[in-house]
Amino acid sequence: MSASMLTVEEAQARMLALIAPLPVEGVPVEQAVGRYLAETLLAARTQPPADLSAMDGYAVAGPGPWHKIGESRCGEPFTGALTACQCVRISTGAILPEGADRILIQEDVVVEGDRVTAAEEPVLGQHIRRKGFEFAAGDTLLPSGTLMGPAQLALVRSAGHSAVPVRRVPTVAIFDSGDELASDPAACAVHQIPASNGAMLGAMAAALPCKLTLGAPLPDRLDAIVAALEAQSDADLLVLTGGASVGDHDLARPALLAVGAELDFWKVAMRPGKPLMVARRGRQLVLGLPGNPVSAYVTAVLFMLPALRHLLGAADCLPQPIMLPLAVECPEGGARREFLRGFLGPDGVIPAHQRDSSALLTLARSNLLIDRPTQTDVTKAGTSVPCYLLETGGIA
Missing domain, CATH: 2.40.340.10 (MoeA, C-terminal, domain IV)
Structure with a gap:
């Protein structure tokens, strides 16, 4: 354990070095939002899969005027081929027929029966989305560690995937401690304060995918804190707020030592949040956060949330200013x-x-x-x- 205070960056690096991303599991794409890709995502199909029209109008072959011989709609393409001076009615996103080399947009045409004319000749290749212009099968789309959001969900499905590899959701246990804490804010005696740190930290953790346990406030008794820590020995991340300083009733450090946790460092050169403890018990990361609520919040932003993102496999788990x-x-x-x-x-x-x-x-x-x-x-x-x-x- 370091005897001197670490910088924030040193402390973050040491904390993250204590843990590794959790094991990989496959989940349906729709259930992956908020989680991080555990592997590089490759396209399983080509997008678009064929040349498509980017506008409503007519797919034409060569210079006009043109004779309309059919229609190409989304989901129902024209099955024939065009020869010179022929065209088909076409919808945005519909497949371009064989032989068509440009799109004449609806606003620029004059239609008389099956005869289509235009004041100006359309430019060769105009308004055509070429096959594979976005990506081709086998292309790298998203690197490992990418956060899955709504746009990424749509891309992954568009790329032909119904499931993706992500990291297992971490289990998190959070306790606040102190004899002065009242569980019920509406029933708080003059010598008490409503317990708020646990609920606050739980809400912060719940913004990320996790399985959360919020314990009742713990009294300033070593046996009670030790029992709570022992009961959550299987959690991936255990957070204890309060009792991290050096007063007679600050019991986080002796409690961690009593359950066999190895204290990696204690005290960070920051304000608020100096009395921060980071320890490991087996594969479990243990954070002892300060009891003052602003200190608890700031250290959660800079340490607890990065630890959770790291367990989830984020490529960039630290907040960026x-x-x-x-x-x-x-x-x-x-x-x-x-x-x-x-x-x-x-x-x-x-x-x-x-x-x-x-x-x-x-x-x-x-x-x-x-x-x-x-x-x-x-x-x-x-x-x-x-x-x-x-x-x-x-x-x-």
């Missing part, structure tokens, strides 16, 4: 790298004034985190700064 201009001046950075809550308005990024790591109201009103390096001078309005966009459930 984007550069956005400041609408107002941003305060100087301190001794630790800081992730400031902020809001993206019409004129740019506005840092939140409240920086306390327990302030959920500020977090709920924020839609991004501003990445502030250590010892940064006051930054003027208009300067672009790295930001992580937030949405319900985590990184956008």
Whole structure:
């Protein structure tokens, strides 16, 4: 275990090195949305499978005028071949008949019985989608690790696949801990606070495919925390929030050691979220997140969600910052790298004034985190700064 504080990047790299993507399984394409391809996807068919019309009108052979001899519709192509000065009525997406070399669009024609004329001759090859212009059978379409969304689903089906290989869905167990936590927010005594971290982290994890277990808040008793950890020994990812610091009642570290977890590192040079623990128990990754809710949220964005994406086989599991201009001046950075809550308005990024790591109201009103390096001078309005966009459930 490292004795000194790690940088965020060092800590992320060490965490990801402790785990590997889960085993591969095949699922129907429609069930793969939100998951990541476990293998490179090759086209099983050619698209389009033949030359098609890109417009409604007439498929013509050579210069006009033309004699109409039939029709080619989607799903019902013309079966013959065209010779010079012949044409067929054709629909967008219909197969181009043999012998046709251009498309005359509907708006440009004059039809008198079966005689078709045009004010201007159509350009050779115009308005034709050539066979295989998008992809051919055997072409590489999507690399391994690609996130499956609606567009990818459509592409995969278009490429001739009814099922795809993805990683097994991870099992996740989340607990918050502390004697001060009340399970029922509506029945909270003056010496208590409503338990919110577990529900918050569970909602963030549920934005990714996983099988989630949310435990009741654990008391500040070593035996209770150990029992909860033991009961979830088969989970792929176990998250414990609270008790990660060094007070008399901070029991995450001794509990992890008691169940045989190997603590890889503890403490990261970041604010909020310094008291972060990362351990491994067999194949299980264990994260001990801080108890302050903003700290728990930020460390979940930077560590818990990347760990889940890595288990799911994502090619890029770490959140990527984007550069956005400041609408107002941003305060100087301190001794630790800081992730400031902020809001993206019409004129740019506005840092939140409240920086306390327990302030959920500020977090709920924020839609991004501003990445502030250590010892940064006051930054003027208009300067672009790295930001992580937030949405319900985590990184956008």
